[in-house]
Amino acid sequence: MKKCFSLLLAQVLFIICATAAASAGANNSPETAQKRERADRNVILIIGDGMDDHQITIARNYLTGARGRLSLDHLPLRATAQVLTVSNEQPDQPVYVADSANSATALATGQVTSRGRIATTAGSDNDIPTIVELAEAAGLKTGIVTSASVTDATPASFYAHVNMRSCENSSMMKDAMLYDRVRIDCSQDMKANGGRGSIAEQLISSGLDVALGGGLKHFELPQEGLQQTVLSAAVAEGFEVVKTADSLSSLKTDKRLLGLFSSGTMPVRLRGEDGREAEKPEPSLLNSVHWTQGEVTMPEPMLCEPEPASAETPSLSRMTEIALAQLSKGNERGIFLMVESASIDKQSHRRRACGSIGEVEQLNEVLDTALAFAEQHPRTLIIVTADHGQAAQLVPNISLYDAFGVPVFTPGKIVRIRTPENALMAINYATNDIVSEEHTGVNVPLFANAEGLGRVPPMVTQPEIFHIIRKYLAL
Amino acid sequence: MKKCFSLLLAQVLFIICATAAASAGANNSPETAQKRERADRNVILIIGDGMDDHQITIARNYLTGARGRLSLDHLPLRATAQVLTVSNEQPDQPVYVADSANSATALATGQVTSRGRIATTAGSDNDIPTIVELAEAAGLKTGIVTSASVTDATPASFYAHVNMRSCENSSMMKDAMLYDRVRIDCSQDMKANGGRGSIAEQLISSGLDVALGGGLKHFELPQEGLQQTVLSAAVAEGFEVVKTADSLSSLKTDKRLLGLFSSGTMPVRLRGEDGREAEKPEPSLLNSVHWTQGEVTMPEPMLCEPEPASAETPSLSRMTEIALAQLSKGNERGIFLMVESASIDKQSHRRRACGSIGEVEQLNEVLDTALAFAEQHPRTLIIVTADHGQAAQLVPNISLYDAFGVPVFTPGKIVRIRTPENALMAINYATNDIVSEEHTGVNVPLFANAEGLGRVPPMVTQPEIFHIIRKYLAL
Numbered sequence: 001m002k003k004c005f006s007l008l009l010a011q012v013l014f015i016i017c018a019t020a021a022a023s024a025g026a027n028n029s030p031e032t033a034q035k036r037e038r039a040d041r042n043v044i045l046i047i048g049d050g051m052d053d054h055q056i057t058i059a060r061n062y063l064t065g066a067r068g069r070l071s072l073d074h075l076p077l078r079a080t081a082q083v084l085t086v087s088n089e090q091p092d093q094p095v096y097v098a099d100s101a102n103s104a105t106a107l108a109t110g111q112v113t114s115r116g117r118i119a120t121t122a123g124s125d126n127d128i129p130t131i132v133e134l135a136e137a138a139g140l141k142t143g144i145v146t147s148a149s150v151t152d153a154t155p156a157s158f159y160a161h162v163n164m165r166s167c168e169n170s171s172m173m174k175d176a177m178l179y180d181r182v183r184i185d186c187s188q189d190m191k192a193n194g195g196r197g198s199i200a201e202q203l204i205s206s207g208l209d210v211a212l213g214g215g216l217k218h219f220e221l222p223q224e225g226l227q228q229t230v231l232s233a234a235v236a237e238g239f240e241v242v243k244t245a246d247s248l249s250s251l252k253t254d255k256r257l258l259g260l261f262s263s264g265t266m267p268v269r270l271r272g273e274d275g276r277e278a279e280k281p282e283p284s285l286l287n288s289v290h291w292t293q294g295e296v297t298m299p300e301p302m303l304c305e306p307e308p309a310s311a312e313t314p315s316l317s318r319m320t321e322i323a324l325a326q327l328s329k330g331n332e333r334g335i336f337l338m339v340e341s342a343s344i345d346k347q348s349h350r351r352r353a354c355g356s357i358g359e360v361e362q363l364n365e366v367l368d369t370a371l372a373f374a375e376q377h378p379r380t381l382i383i384v385t386a387d388h389g390q391a392a393q394l395v396p397n398i399s400l401y402d403a404f405g406v407p408v409f410t411p412g413k414i415v416r417i418r419t420p421e422n423a424l425m426a427i428n429y430a431t432n433d434i435v436s437e438e439h440t441g442v443n444v445p446l447f448a449n450a451e452g453l454g455r456v457p458p459m460v461t462q463p464e465i466f467h468i469i470r471k472y473l474a475l
Numbered sequence: 476m477k478k479c480f481s482l483l484l485a486q487v488l489f490i491i492c493a494t495a496a497a498s499a500g501a502n503n504s505p506e507t508a509q510k511r512e513r514a515d516r517n518v519i520l521i522i523g524d525g526m527d528d529h530q531i532t533i534a535r536n537y538l539t540g541a542r543g544r545l546s547l548d549h550l551p552l553r554a555t556a557q558v559l560t561v562s563n564e565q566p567d568q569p570v571y572v573a574d575s576a577n578s579a580t581a582l583a584t585g586q587v588t589s590r591g592r593i594a595t596t597a598g599s600d601n602d603i604p605t606i607v608e609l610a611e612a613a614g615l616k617t618g619i620v621t622s623a624s625v626t627d628a629t630p631a632s633f634y635a636h637v638n639m640r641s642c643e644n645s646s647m648m649k650d651a652m653l654y655d656r657v658r659i660d661c662s663q664d665m666k667a668n669g670g671r672g673s674i675a676e677q678l679i680s681s682g683l684d685v686a687l688g689g690g691l692k693h694f695e696l697p698q699e700g701l702q703q704t705v706l707s708a709a710v711a712e713g714f715e716v717v718k719t720a721d722s723l724s725s726l727k728t729d730k731r732l733l734g735l736f737s738s739g740t741m742p743v744r745l746r747g748e749d750g751r752e753a754e755k756p757e758p759s760l761l762n763s764v765h766w767t768q769g770e771v772t773m774p775e776p777m778l779c780e781p782e783p784a785s786a787e788t789p790s791l792s793r794m795t796e797i798a799l800a801q802l803s804k805g806n807e808r809g810i811f812l813m814v815e816s817a818s819i820d821k822q823s824h825r826r827r828a829c830g831s832i833g834e835v836e837q838l839n840e841v842l843d844t845a846l847a848f849a850e851q852h853p854r855t856l857i858i859v860t861a862d863h864g865q866a867a868q869l870v871p872n873i874s875l876y877d878a879f880g881v882p883v884f885t886p887g888k889i890v891r892i893r894t895p896e897n898a899l900m901a902i903n904y905a906t907n908d909i910v911s912e913e914h915t916g917v918n919v920p921l922f923a924n925a926e927g928l929g930r931v932p933p934m935v936t937q938p939e940i941f942h943i944i945r946k947y948l949a950l
């Protein structure tokens with residue numbers, strides 16, 4: 001070994017020498033070095049709305065079998081993200097369960113805010129710069145793709161600033177009611193009051209190069225105080241507007257791109273057999289007298305089937321593909337693209353397990369598309385994460401207490417799916433009894449491609465994800 | 476840079492030289508090399524029973540605040556584990572939700588089996604060698620530490636083989652009833668029938684060097700067909716038996732160690748204020764007429780308080796400390812130690828959120844103890860994981876639909892905890908309405924210390940964890 005020691009010394013000298021040389025190079029030509037450092041770095045942030053570990057496990061069991069792997073599962077980095085929320089009334093007080101508005105705001109701006117807010121601070125209602133704005137200012141091309149309305153809370157948090165997520169169009173800014181029950185007021189954000197206007201109007205005036213998704217109805221309304229629709233304003237602002245899958249596919253334009261493929265949320269890929277959702281088990285009269293007595297009729301098992309309406313609209317991965325191609329044109333500086341699979345959450349709110357499964361599948365395809373892009377563009381950081389947890393729970397189809405011979409069943413609603421591997425999978429929805437389930441406050445999973453190694457630690461807060469992306473893109 | 480190239484060459488030469496030297500050493504003395512390769516490798520496997528991401532998030536919010544970190548969260552490796560179960564009747568058919576018996580069997584043996592089984596195969600009922608048996612055969616010292624009975628499903632799967640987890644003592648082997656409702660039959664495992672006997676008897680005849688936990692009642696019963704108790708057999712087999720925290724602390728023995736500190740499951744650390752558990756919200760009569768009408772009375776918020784009984788028994792980390800000290804004595808070959816924080820699960824079954832929080836805290840302290848040991852013994856792989864998911868869900872204290880002005884509440888039971896950071900955290904239990912909640916089928920988190928880097932991939936199945944441990948210990 002002795003002979004090695006002089007060589008070890010040489011090794012140390014080499015490292016010192018090489019570091020010095022690199023540093024000297026930077027000094028010799030700072031501009032070149034800076035350009036080399038910054039040029040063509042891309043981030044694709046894929047958000048599964050409500051995609052907690054239950055949603056992933058349920059979808060994996062259905063799509064690949066219990067022992068299978070999704071594309072997600074092959075990514076080299078897996079971490080967890082803390083979802084942080086504060087109270088609007090007391091912004092120093094934590095709230096333990098988020099909504100998509102405040103959690104997307106954390107991802108988009110690095111700041112923790114209160115539920116319902118789009119890139120504005122809790123309590124003080126100040127606008128917070130978003131990653132899209134920072135990227136755009138630095139010369140990157142930016143885009144959002146979603147299966148919700150492009151004005152929905154998650155995408156909106158990346159380009160708009162408003163105190164209530166429901167202010168998607170000019171008719172919702174003042175004296176508006178949501179579902180005839182909730183008063184909406186964003187009057188401080190009205191243009192008449194010196195604000196930026198509704199979310200749809202803010203999309204048009206944002207620097208976004210590509211926006212694809214649903215939400216046409218918000219753009220067919222007039223701009224605040226004008227007769228002209230937001231859609232015609234978009235054309236005037238230089239957007240190419242497309243409304244069908246065919247026109248998206250045949251697209252040849254160098255303009256900014258606005259694709260609106262449905263009135264509101266886009267159709268989902270899968271639904272329960274004959275459109276069935278979760279149902280209540282039906283205990284016999286005797287069981288309602290005493291819990292150990294009588295019997296219970298469980299909802300019949302179901303298959304998942306294609307949702308016919310989805311055949312008419314482009315898939316999330318197709319939109320991602322077009323967005324990446326469009327953003328890549330003549331682009332030397334790089335891309336920031338956010339893609340949201342929105343209806344993992346929306347279908348779970350409505351207790352539609354098959355619906356959520358299909359949207360995890362869509363997200364997984366988006367990841368495949370992003371990985372193919374990264375193969376061609378090696379300096380591409382792909383992050384996949386969720387914004388918050390959802391109500392759906394994978395529960396035993398045959399209760400752990402089956403041998404006790406008493407009727408055992410959820411107090412909520414349940415879906416029993418016959419999976420392609422011919423087993424029964426039961427999904428429980430029991431956070432409330434009204435028409436829409438709650439979110440949950442669980443930490444959410446985070447995945448990254450190899451570019452994330454050494455950049456994304458095993459645990460992050462959602463605001464830290466913003467800072468990781470910002471640093472990677474040198475913004 | 477030119478000067479660097481000769482140094483680069485030197486670097487390459489150094490690597491070749493050093494590799495050759497190491498290889499030559501191995502060739503010169505294969506036995507020494509083998510010993511160096513194998514000696515003093517330790518594995519500490521820490522299992523949080525039912526410790527899914529909800530349990531961790533709930534405990535973190537309470538113990539450290541929403542933005543805080545547990546010791547767990549500082550580990551350099553975070554992965555996920557697929558929980559696999561099959562049907563006993565059709566062992567090629569997946570079952571999507573596990574119990575502790577089959578999931579601990581997967582961890583302990585590398586094989587997927589059916590619910591209720593302890594290290595035996597689904598359907599065919601063959602014994603499967605466990606990691607404890609393999610370690611023991613290779614000369615390692617082995618131990619189990621748990622806050623359940625040492626004969627409970629999780630620890631049992633590491634040293635015993637039986638078809639039903641309830642066969643903890645000789646009285647449960649044949650013609651036995653569990654809770655007067657479930658017929659138990661392990662007659663094929665009776666000694667009279669050529670079997671290994673009950674789990675307690677198998678513990679005594681196993682090669683375990685240390686077993687610490689609860690379950691004294693199972694050892695105070697006679698051995699099968701004899702008048703002598705299992706406890707006296709333990710003494711005859713060379714075990715030092717301890718029953719109190721004091722005697723554990725003052726322990727000076729080179730014998731094998733059996734510590735039984737409570738009759739069954741050990742007392743937990745925390746409980747709800749005045750012993751309160753989750754409670755049903757109480758809707759008004761009007762609300763039961765129509766869901767948009769009337770109002771609801773939610774359970775009062777509570778604090779968590781110390782469970783008095785736990786002051787009398789050693790903490791899980793104290794037992795771990797003693798176990799590691801005991802297993803280290805005169806040990807050249809290494810250690811396999813399994814530590815289970817059992818009542819994260821058991822308290823969640825009973826809808827006691829404070830109880831589960833205290834047991835995540837206990838697990839976190841065990842990790843601190845394990846990390847201190849690893850500091851002294853660098854070749855120590857620490858893996859922390861769960862066996863399966865649990866029912867508890869962190870839900871909004873103020874519903875997402877609060878502004879709708881209708882009463883919104885869980886159909887299940889709920890605990891509202893006032894946390895030390897003075898916010899309200901709501902935990903929902905709603906998988907069934909009987910006396911004990913269900914497990915869930917979600918993937919579970921897995922953590923490791925730096926020894927796991929490069930050895931534990933971002934995603935594993937539970938059987939793969941067995942293979943990682945086996946390879947690390949060169950078994």
